[in-house]
Amino acid sequence: MKLGAFSVSLTVKDIKKSQSFYEGLGFEAFGGNIDQNWLIMKNGDSVIGLFQGMFEKNILTFNPGWDQHGENLDSFSDVRDLQKHLKKQGVNLLTEADETSEGPASFTIEDPDGNLILVDQHR
Numbered sequence: 001m002k003l004g005a006f007s008v009s010l011t012v013k014d015i016k017k018s019q020s021f022y023e024g025l026g027f028e029a030f031g032g033n034i035d036q037n038w039l040i041m042k043n044g045d046s047v048i049g050l051f052q053g054m055f056e057k058n059i060l061t062f063n064p065g066w067d068q069h070g071e072n073l074d075s076f077s078d079v080r081d082l083q084k085h086l087k088k089q090g091v092n093l094l095t096e097a098d099e100t101s102e103g104p105a106s107f108t109i110e111d112p113d114g115n116l117i118l119v120d121q122h123r
Helices: 015-024 079-088
Strands: 005-012 028-033 038-043 046-052 059-063 093-095 105-110 116-121
Touching: 005 015, 015 038, 015 046, 028 046, 079 093, 079 105, 079 116
Parallel strands: 005 046, 059 116
Antiparallel strands: 005 059, 028 038, 038 046, 093 105, 105 116
């Protein structure tokens, strides 16, 4: 099962304060829009997303179709195929991708400890 690029999406109270903190740890802005209260930061292959006012708790995020640099992969597992596989395993989906669609889509699951996992395909 190829889940794609991995990042942690952090819910933050003050995005500018959080940006400054993570810059102190060597992260640099990689994408997003701080004026819209979201920012993607990178340190080597480590990627975090800072999101102010968008989520209630932190989320583990996977992006099928992307590598750790946000570059398109030639070959990847489509989010709908991943979803079908998980359903067959009996995994409860909190949100689902439309399996009749193509292109960008996402679904959400929860691990046994209540940690949210977002599988979010952008292409």
